Amino acid sequence: GVEVGPQPQGVARADVLDKMRKIVKHGLDFVQLFNEGKEFPPCTIEVFKIMEKVDYPRNKNGEIIAIIHPKLQDQDWQPLKNGDPQFLTLDGEVIPYQGDCTVYPTFINEAAYYEKKQAFVKTEKVKLTAKHLRLSVS
DSSP states (O other): OOOOOOOOOTTOOHHHHHHHHHEEEHHHHHHHHHTTOOOBOOOEEEEEEEEEOOOBBTTTTTOOOOOOTTTTTTOOOOOOOOSSEEETTTTTTTEEEOOOOOOEEESSTOGGGGGGGGGGEEEEEEEEOOBBBOOOOO
């Protein structure tokens, strides 16, 4: 699957559709070149690996008691370090991120995830390395 976003539910955005088309085209081009026997050199790429889902702070009744901090809002894939603002209570208290490593949040404050008790997803940046790749003909 290919997910390109974010975009509100029920909205079709031309820029997001264009990005999705480009990604699918590149994938199909790769498959065609691979099937034609093209050799691809070794490469390394940075990716984001999901660590865990983070819920909103809640009271004992399960009600949300804080919202995403304005400095975190719209900062998908940007580093979140220990002590950075993470949530803001309705009383104006900042709840900082407390972690032993820098994380890269994504799906921040997405409406579709409220019911799933997900404020955002923490990811870590990792490097993947691939050896050369070529179709082996038998």
